[in-house]
Structures are given as structure tokens and as C-alpha cells.
Amino acid sequence: MRKARCVLFFCLVLLFIILSPAQANSDLLNYLPLGANIVQCFALAEFDLDTDVEYLVLYALQDNYALTLLDLIDGRYQETYYINLGKANRGSGGKVKAGETGYTYRILQIDDLDGDGILEFWTIFQPEGSSFAELTMHKYKNNCYQGVFTARGQYDLQLMDYEGQFVVHEVSYLDGKSSSDLLTITSRIWDLRDHQLKGGAEAYQMTREDYRHFARSRQRPVLFGSAAKEERTSLCWGNSLNKLAEIPVGERAILPLLPGNANLLEWEVNSALDDDVEDEYVFTYLIPCAESPSKILIQAALADWDFERARYRLVPLPFQAYGRARDQEGYLYKSVYILPGKGLNHLAFLGNGAELPSLKFSILNNNGLFLKAAAVFNANWHLQFLECYENRALTYRVITADLDKGTGLLRTKVFGAALKGAYGEFGAFTPQREDLLTTGSYKGGYYHIEEPVWSTLGYEYLLFRTFHEKKDPFANRLPELDFNGTLEDYIFKYLTPFRIHHWVVQDLDRNGKQEALLLLRTDDDLWGWPQYRVGLLKQENGLQWQALGPILSNLGEGNPPSGVYLADLVEGREAEIIFLNREYDLKTRSRKLRLEMFSKQETGWKRAHDIDFVYEDLQLSAINGEVWLYGFVREGQNNQDGAVYSFQWRNGRFNYQSKKNVPNFAAFLETLSSHRTDYLSAEYMVFPPSPEQSGER
Structure with a gap:
């Protein structure tokens, strides 16, 4: 389940908040009809595209229920969306029962279902005088919210996430008779393209007892889509998106379970730690050591909802550490990690080892019955845990670095494991590599950023998390300039x-001083198509920073590859920084290459040419001591013939020399000297680095 979902459901508490047009100095009730009572309220910024907080309020006025969305417009909050749910069933106060259980659904529910960064919300409501409950979904489209579908059921309504496919199960009595032991289930898929429900032509019958097991299980038969029509029944894993009103959330679920002398440290929520649909909380807490009260231990546990007894129960987990872990740069690490498996998720915990300073890392496999330690790693200097996807194979890697205090060198060990078993459990971690390095060499070769780093083979993803604050060096002043x-x-x-x-x-x-070229990611979608920007960092009367070149969105694409190159066009002088970028030309409906070159001019780096070099193909070469740029433009009918434009680098600029018609660009390059140096090649490319250049990174 997405991290955003894990956080947002904990907002499901009554909020009697203070708010003002700009700062919050008048009561929220002032924005509601006189006599209204707040039932649920969410105060979040993710209800539209701006960063201002919006208020989504469900309120009751006598027996009538309504929804309002308050948005900050021109310095004051105004109602931008209103839904009248109508009069509620008096017996339940509008709440819908979850089948024949003693539980009811929360009327208002929210989540970012389609992952676009803007929340959807839906209501599950029992109108007065109707035997059908209603589930209505509201989606942000065209800069406003709209109701996109309504589902109805007499006995139950389920909204399920089947690994990214959203399905509504409408459950009613057979022939509408409440005395019938048979139920009919109609399943419809929410199509995220037009936001409508699709399917539902097939109805399945089930006894009430069978449905009770079906509704509470995360692994269930497929009753939707083409798989439902196959002769052999197939199973799938799903997570319920409709949350129950009677189950505590967030810290209210955990704190009653802790020992009296313990303090909650961190927690995560997930519904995929067992086979029922209720959420589980995995958490760490601080507790004094019984043998030495001056020592503080970190221990881990699970809070599992007991459906029959209607309470959370504490499940201790096999992990104990001596305080919180830090990295070598001083950042605190998170202590709790949820690792995705097949159907069921696994757990990992990180803390300080028995010695100070040191790191202890434990992985727990989930086998469907209990959580069991799969691997434990210790390191006295640094430790990393990586998800690696290379050549279409997913593996995991642990890197430990232990400092030899006598030599000052780091003994670095790399262990690898693959997933196996029915639930994608971690196999044995086997040694893969061992090095003896200086601390600087280790950092340069092994340090990883906390997000996926892509290469031609796949990606590496450091799974450990620190509590750092992201800084945009292109928009803000650099920290610690001295x-x-x-x-x-x-x-x-x-x-x-x-x-x-x-x-x-x-x-x-x-000039005798080193500069650093940095490739920084600038887009916000962690798993989307990455965009990068290059910056130059130097130490000259303190740290100085300069943005260089275009935004790069197709790094490593094509031949020659899009990227950043360093070339010394005039031997013995400063290097030139070359950007090669592919962009789509709307006029020709084709991809074209754009070359930009930066050179040192006085105190800064500037573009070394006035005209744009945009061609179907190009090459920058040194021939007999001269530097030439060749740009190819297709001009023939067969998409091969064209012309090559030649430019010579002289006196710090490109000078146009000639145009030559050629059958194709490759044939033209073959006519050039075989002893030429092509600068747009792997030898001169710095971003993206080749596997040899990047080492372990």
C-alpha cells in the first residue's frame, strides 16, 4: 500500500480546528450552517494543485448530512464544492454496516487512488427509507471535483485495491429478499481513463457464511474481468479501501499496548502483513534495559486487530538494538521498514549495535504464519541495504563497512540475496565481494542516494531512510557556504x-583547484521518467554554485547517447562541458539532437556559441589537430538522404565551413580520417557514467 495511503487514514479523527482566511483565527463552524455538527474533517493541501490547506468537512444538520470543501481564495476560505447526502437512516446515523458484523464503515473516506498527487474522496452512506447503501466517488477533474460514479448494495459494499486495479463489489440479497441466505455479488472495475465503473454483467451467488470469509480475506477468488470467466478459478490478493469506524487509528491503536516505561519511536501501517483486510501497525519503541537502566533499548512489535474481540493485540518481534542508528554524515535513520513480497510483505529494522557507534540491521521473513529472522548484519562504520533491478532480475544487496582502528581502512563486504518462496521471502545472503578501502574511496564508490539511480542495466535503490530535509540548490542558497x-x-x-x-x-x-559537476534529479515522481539538471560546484571565497545546461529528460538515450561530456578541445586549456540532448520536433514529428557547449569565460562558465545546433544526427570530432562539428539534416524522400553541415572550432567559437549532400550520415563519417577522435563517445561521457566509471554506484 502506498505510503501516502498509510498516512492519510490517520487523519480520520474529529478535528475541531481553528482557521482563518489566511491564518486561522475564526472557528470552522462559522463556515457551516447554523446548528451544524462536524462529523468528520480533513485539513490537507492535497485536495487541489496549490500548496494551501483545504478543509473537507462532513457535517450533520439535524438528520441531514452534507459535505463541503473550503479552499483559500483571495485571502479567505470559500466553499468550492458542496454535496447534499440527504437524510440519514435514523437507526445508524447514515453509517453502513459491514455485512452482518458489528462494524460500520466511516461515512467519509479519502485516498490518492490514481497516484496523481490529488486526493479522491468517497462516501458510504445509508439514506433514509432505502434498503440500498450508496458508495459515491468524487474525483478532481478539470480543476474541480466531480462525482464520477455511484455503487449500491443492500448487504455490503466493498472498494478493493487488487494490486492497482480498483474494484467495487456490490452485495445484495438474492431477489432482494432480506430473509434469503443467498447473496448476489456484482463486481465492477473502476476505469481510471474515464473514471467510470465497467463490467458487472456477471453476478455471483454466495451464502452469507461464505461471504463472511470472502469479505475478511485479502486472498480471494477473482470475480471481475476476463479472469472471472475462466473455467479454473484463480486467486488474487487485495486490500480493502473502506475503513471501519470502530477500529482505532494511528497512535491510538498502539499506545495502549506499550509497557508503562516505554516510549513510542516510529510506526508504519500496512494491511499486507497477514491475510485479513484490517490494517496492522508495525512499530519500534524505546525502553530501559532491565540489566542496566541507563541503557536504552529499541524493541519492535506488531499491533494486530482481533476482529472477534474488537481490540488490538501485541505481537513482539525478534529485534533489539541499543539506541537509534546514524549514518556517517550525522543523519538519523528510520528504524522501521516494510519490504514488499508476493501477497504478504516482510519487515526490516535498523538500530545501533551493542557498541557505540555501530549499526544493526535485521530482516524478518513473513511466511504467512509468523515473522521469522532471515538475516542479521552488523557494522561498526557504515551499512547499506539496496534493492537492485538488473537485467530483469530483482535482487537485494547489503553492504557492510567496518573500520580497522589500527590502519584506518574500511573492510567492505557485499552480500546478495534473491527472493524465493510463495510469498517472495528473502533467501540466504551470500558473500559477493570484499574490499579494503580508505574512507574516501568507500564514499566515492559505495555511497547511494535515497532514491532509485538508473543505469543502462536497471536501477539501484537505497532503502534506508534518513530524516533529512530536501533542498533545491537551484532555487535556494547553498547551506554552509563556509x-x-x-x-x-x-x-x-x-x-x-x-x-x-x-x-x-x-x-x-x-587553475589548480578542483570543481565538481553534479547531476541532480529535479522531478517529483520517484518512479516516473526522470529529469535531471547539472550544477557546477567550486570553492572560491567560499562555496559557489552555478546551474549549467538544459533539463535532461532522456539521459543515455540513442547513439551517440544523450548526456554530458567533458572534452579538452584546445589541448592544455580548460575543458569544455558539452550537453547532448534529444528533443521532439513537432514540425517534423521526429526526435532531434541539440548540442550545447559551455566554456570558462572570465569568472564563470557560459555557452560558447550563439547559434543553436539542432540536427537529426551529429558528431564532434578532432581531426589532424582541428575540431569539427558535423550536423546531419534529412532532405531526401527515403528518410536517409540528406546534407551534412560542417563547422570548425576556431578562436573559441564554431565557424560554418560547408554543406555536403550525402546518402546517409554513417556513410559520411566513414569518409573521415580513421585516426580522428570522436568526443561524443563513452570515453568522454561523464553523465550518465558507464558501469566502469560508476563502480558500485
Whole structure:
């Protein structure tokens, strides 16, 4: 389940909040009809595209229920969306029972179902005088909310997430007779393209007892889509999105379970830790050591909802550490990690080892019956846990670094494991590599940012999390401008806050001082198509920072690959920084190459040419001591013939020389000297780095 979902459901408490047009100095009730009572309220910024907090309020006025959305417009809150739910069933106050259980659904529910960053919300409501309950979904479209579908059921209504496919189960009595022991289930898929419910032509019959087991289980027969029509019944895993009103959420679920001398440290919520649909809470807490009260231990446990007894029960987990873990840059690590498996998720915990400082990392496999320790790692200097997807294979890697206090060197060990078993459990971690490194070499070769780093083979993803605050160096002043360490030390400290994916440190302008070129990710979608920007960092009367070149959205694409190159066009002088970017040309409906080159001019780096170099194909080469740029434009009918435009680099600029018609660009390049140097090649490319350049990174 998405992390956003895990957080948002804990807002499901009554909020009697103070709010004002700009700052919050009048009561929320002032925005509601006189005599209204707040039933549920959400105060979040994710109800539209701006960063202002909006208020989604469910309120009752006598027996009538309504929804209002308050948005900050021109300095004051105004109603931008209103829904009248109508009069509620008096016996239940509008709440819908979950089948024949003693539980009811919360009337108002929210989540970002389609992952676009803006919340959907839906109501589950029992109108007065109707035997059918109603589930109505509201979606943000065209800069406003709209109701997109309504589902109805007499006995139950379920909204399920089947691994990204959203399905509504409408459950009613057979022939509408409440005395019948048979139920009919109609399943419809929510199509995220037009936001309508699809399917539902097939209805399935089930006894009430069978439905009770079906409704409470996360693994269930497929009753929707084409798989439902197959002769052999197939099973799928799902998570219920409709939350029950009687189950406590957040810290209210955990705190009553803790020992009296314990303090809650961190928690995560997840419904995929067992086979029922209720959420489980996994958490760590601080507790004094019984043998030495001056020592503080971290222990882990699970809060599992007991459906029959209607309470959470405490399940201790096999993990104990001695305080919180930190990395070598001083950031605190999170202690709780949920690791996705097949149907069921697994757990991991991180803390300080028995020695100070040190790190202890434990992985627990979930076998469907209990959580069992799969691996334990210790390191006295640094430790990393990576998800690696390479050549279409998913594996996991642990890197430990232990400091030899006598030599000052790090003994680095790499262990790898694959997933196996019915639930994707972690197999044995086997040794893969061992190195003896200086601390600087280790950081340069092994440090990872806390987000996926892509390469031509796949990606590596550091799963450990620190509580850093992300900083945009392109929009804000650099922190610690008087930093006295090396550029590498500064990079290592701000690797994750700056979102630095790759870097190279060289004396670019040949003045005896090193500069750093940094490749920073700039988009917000962690698993979307990445966008990057290059920055140049130097130490000159303190740290100085300069953004260079275009936004790069197709790094490594094509031949020659899109990316950033370093070339010394005039031997013995400063290097030139070359950006090669592919962009879509709307006029020709084709991809074209754009080349931009930056050189050192006085105190800063500037573009070294006035005209744009945009061609179907191009190459930058050194031939007999001269530097030439060749750009190819297709001009023939067969999409091969064209012309090559030649430019010579002279006196710090490109000078146009000639145009030559050629059958294709490859044939033209073959006519050039075989002893030429092509600068747009892997030898000169710094971003993306080749596997040899990036090492373990």
C-alpha cells in the first residue's frame, strides 16, 4: 500500500480546528450552517494543485448530512464544492454496516487512488427509507471535483485495491429478499481513463457464511474481468479501501499496548502483513534495559486487530538494538521498514549495535504464519541495504563497512540475496565481494542516494531512510557556504538532500583547484521518467554554485547517447562541458539532437556559441589537430538522404565551413580520417557514467 495511503487514514479523527482566511483565527463552524455538527474533517493541501490547506468537512444538520470543501481564495476560505447526502437512516446515523458484523464503515473516506498527487474522496452512506447503501466517488477533474460514479448494495459494499486495479463489489440479497441466505455479488472495475465503473454483467451467488470469509480475506477468488470467466478459478490478493469506524487509528491503536516505561519511536501501517483486510501497525519503541537502566533499548512489535474481540493485540518481534542508528554524515535513520513480497510483505529494522557507534540491521521473513529472522548484519562504520533491478532480475544487496582502528581502512563486504518462496521471502545472503578501502574511496564508490539511480542495466535503490530535509540548490542558497572540507565531503553530506545522482570532481579550468559537476534529479515522481539538471560546484571565497545546461529528460538515450561530456578541445586549456540532448520536433514529428557547449569565460562558465545546433544526427570530432562539428539534416524522400553541415572550432567559437549532400550520415563519417577522435563517445561521457566509471554506484 502506498505510503501516502498509510498516512492519510490517520487523519480520520474529529478535528475541531481553528482557521482563518489566511491564518486561522475564526472557528470552522462559522463556515457551516447554523446548528451544524462536524462529523468528520480533513485539513490537507492535497485536495487541489496549490500548496494551501483545504478543509473537507462532513457535517450533520439535524438528520441531514452534507459535505463541503473550503479552499483559500483571495485571502479567505470559500466553499468550492458542496454535496447534499440527504437524510440519514435514523437507526445508524447514515453509517453502513459491514455485512452482518458489528462494524460500520466511516461515512467519509479519502485516498490518492490514481497516484496523481490529488486526493479522491468517497462516501458510504445509508439514506433514509432505502434498503440500498450508496458508495459515491468524487474525483478532481478539470480543476474541480466531480462525482464520477455511484455503487449500491443492500448487504455490503466493498472498494478493493487488487494490486492497482480498483474494484467495487456490490452485495445484495438474492431477489432482494432480506430473509434469503443467498447473496448476489456484482463486481465492477473502476476505469481510471474515464473514471467510470465497467463490467458487472456477471453476478455471483454466495451464502452469507461464505461471504463472511470472502469479505475478511485479502486472498480471494477473482470475480471481475476476463479472469472471472475462466473455467479454473484463480486467486488474487487485495486490500480493502473502506475503513471501519470502530477500529482505532494511528497512535491510538498502539499506545495502549506499550509497557508503562516505554516510549513510542516510529510506526508504519500496512494491511499486507497477514491475510485479513484490517490494517496492522508495525512499530519500534524505546525502553530501559532491565540489566542496566541507563541503557536504552529499541524493541519492535506488531499491533494486530482481533476482529472477534474488537481490540488490538501485541505481537513482539525478534529485534533489539541499543539506541537509534546514524549514518556517517550525522543523519538519523528510520528504524522501521516494510519490504514488499508476493501477497504478504516482510519487515526490516535498523538500530545501533551493542557498541557505540555501530549499526544493526535485521530482516524478518513473513511466511504467512509468523515473522521469522532471515538475516542479521552488523557494522561498526557504515551499512547499506539496496534493492537492485538488473537485467530483469530483482535482487537485494547489503553492504557492510567496518573500520580497522589500527590502519584506518574500511573492510567492505557485499552480500546478495534473491527472493524465493510463495510469498517472495528473502533467501540466504551470500558473500559477493570484499574490499579494503580508505574512507574516501568507500564514499566515492559505495555511497547511494535515497532514491532509485538508473543505469543502462536497471536501477539501484537505497532503502534506508534518513530524516533529512530536501533542498533545491537551484532555487535556494547553498547551506554552509563556509564549509572547510573537500568538495567530496560536501557532496557526501548533501547527497540525498540535494538529490545528487552522479558527480565528477576535476580541475576543469586548469587553475589548480578542483570543481565538481553534479547531476541532480529535479522531478517529483520517484518512479516516473526522470529529469535531471547539472550544477557546477567550486570553492572560491567560499562555496559557489552555478546551474549549467538544459533539463535532461532522456539521459543515455540513442547513439551517440544523450548526456554530458567533458572534452579538452584546445589541448592544455580548460575543458569544455558539452550537453547532448534529444528533443521532439513537432514540425517534423521526429526526435532531434541539440548540442550545447559551455566554456570558462572570465569568472564563470557560459555557452560558447550563439547559434543553436539542432540536427537529426551529429558528431564532434578532432581531426589532424582541428575540431569539427558535423550536423546531419534529412532532405531526401527515403528518410536517409540528406546534407551534412560542417563547422570548425576556431578562436573559441564554431565557424560554418560547408554543406555536403550525402546518402546517409554513417556513410559520411566513414569518409573521415580513421585516426580522428570522436568526443561524443563513452570515453568522454561523464553523465550518465558507464558501469566502469560508476563502480558500485
